[in-house]
Amino acid sequence: MVSFIAPGVTATNLSEITDIKANFGEARVDQTTGAITFQPYVPSTSNPLSAEIIAAQNDYQFAISYQVENTIYQLDGSVLPLYKDQSNKPALRFSKVSQDGTPLSPEDQARPANVSDWSCITDNKSELMWQVPQANGTYAFDATYYWGDRTINNRDYSEAICALGGSCNTDNLVAEANKQKLCDRSGWRLATRAEWQTLLDKNLFDEDTKQSPVNNFYFPYIDSNYDEAYWTNSFTLYPNGHDIKATADDWQGSNPLVGDAHVMWMGEDFDFANMPPRSTNEPHFTMLVNGTVIPDKKGNDVPKLSTQLTPQNIVEGVDENLNWQSRFVKHGTLGQALTLQDSTDWTCTSDLEYRGVLPNTQILWQRISKNEPLKNHALAVEYAEIINKAALCGQTNWRLPTENELKSLLVNTPMYGMDSLRASYITSVFDDTNVGSDSYYWTSTISSYHPKTKHFAFAFQDSWSASSRIANTEMLRVRLISTTRLQP
Structure with a gap:
């Protein structure tokens, strides 16, 4: 509610004020103070749309008129959406930002798209910045994209x-926004479902008039894509895809190779949490976001693997690196299997070796830098928390592996008639492994003899690799694991 001094109103003529009207909301005269009070979100008795939609349709520009005796007065102004800030004080919910990152003037903040121009919106409540679809150009509202690095349509x-120079996929759109430093920012990305939910508003949605659940004063072209889907960053995987008869290597079909990603619908299903994902080779709309990740709660975490993961046997003289694709898959930043598996740029690696004993579980290993600083055990645990906040490969359940899990990355090449574990795939998918007698990696397995002061760590050596109980204060290497349940 806002209030202001009303011209022509005095303490002696309060009872003579008549015919108070407003183009939306409700205006009244306070009979005690004589001020005009205006409530923008009062339902209309003549318009079936919600008060929030009506206010947005009027561009939040109110026009109040009233009559005092024979004189008609009119008041004009704007009432942009507010929220309660950390001090519990009302503050502007959204801020328009120009392409160079400059916030628009207070006057232009209140002006609609036909007389003003902006490229991004900062949601001051969530502290996220959103790329705003435009009439044309790189960020045209009607441009469509395949998800991730996909290049072939279903x-x-x-x-x-789209208007991109290369393939119309979300990876290229993200790269272009970061190259341009859209709104003077780098770090543009696809939004999580949780982040989309901060922007969607049931009060703004109306099926009959095709009003999307996004505020069309700030995002004026979203309604043009009513009942259409926008990509999220949430990658998932149905073991058999969606085709009735899925073909394993068919990039134009729906199968485990192509994979799936969740979308947000701009129609009646926008808040349906169990909406099935779409194949990543379908063309859909995209709107990028910037800021600290608000991760999704997926509910598909798999706890530490208790199943014994027996290391792979490799005969002496056989180079496992030549056949790495029979066991491992390279994944991109959002968790998708890369189209080009011979790429030298990937973020995570999944291990298929144990699908026989763990048929519905994805084992995902973090790709690391050989120059990553060493960490004591407490720092290693904190490091996992940092990685989870970034939702690496779309996962937020990264953790230190158990001794059993980390051991699975070694292979057994017998020597002198005895088993000998060694570091494996070190010139292919695990070329980021430091190999040496002192190249120990932390596990989460506690030493039963020293439960408060030691954990097991595994040495990645070229032969006779083994685990040792090591003091938590020692500085060792870290490679994290994520274990998740695949879609049923």
């Missing part, structure tokens, strides 16, 4: 269409 859909 045969049941038309090809993606």
Whole structure:
């Protein structure tokens, strides 16, 4: 509610004020103070739309008129959406930002798209910045994209269409926004479902008039894509895809190779949490976000693996690196299997070796830097928390592996008639492994003899690799693991 001094109103003529009207909301005269009070979100008796939609349709520009005796007065102004800040004080919910990162003037903040221009919106409540779809150009509202690094359309859909120089996929759109430093920011990315939920508003949605659940004063072209889907960063995997008869290597079908990603619908299903994902080779709309990740709660975490993970046997003289693709898959930053598996740029690696004993579990290993600083055990645990906040490969359940889990990355090449574990795949998918007699990696397995002061760590050596109980204060290497349940 806002209030202001009303011209023509005095203490002696309060009872003579008549015909008070407002183009939306409700205006009244305070009979004690004589001030005009205006409540913008009062439901209309003549308009079936919500008060929030009506206010947005009027661009939050109010026009109040009233009559005092024979004189008609009119008041004009704006009442942009507010929220309660950390001090519990009302503050502007959204801020318009120009392409160079400059916030628009207070006057332009209140002006609609036909008389003003902006490229991004900062949601001051969530502290996220959103890329705003435009009429045309790189961020055109009607441009469509495949998800991630996909380049080929699903045969049941038309090809993606956009203004990018390369393939119309979300990886390239993200790269272009970061190259341009859109709104003077780098770090643009696809939004999580949780982040989309901070922007979507049931009070702004109306099916009959095709009003999307996003505020069309700040995002004026979203309604043009009513009942259409926008990509999120949430990658998932159905073991058999969605095709009735899925073909394993068919990039134009729906199968485990292509994978799936969740979308947000701008229609009646926008808040349906169990909406099935879409194949990543379908063309859909995209809107990027910038800021600290608000991760999704996926509920598909798998606890530490208790199943014994027996190391792979490799005969002496055989180079496992030549056949790494029979066991491992390279994944991109959002968790998707890369289209080009011979890429030298990937973020995580999944291990298929144990699908026989763990048929519905994805084992994902973090790709690391050989120059990553060493850490004591407490720092290693804190490091996992940092990685989870960044939602690496779309996962927020990264942790230190158990002794059993970390041991699975070694292979057994017998020597002198005895088993001998060694570091493996070190010139292919695990070329980031430091190999040496002192190259120990932390595990989460506690030493039963010294439960408060020691954990097991594994030495990655070229032969006779073994684990040791090591004091928690020692500085060792870290490689994290994520174990998740695949979609049923």
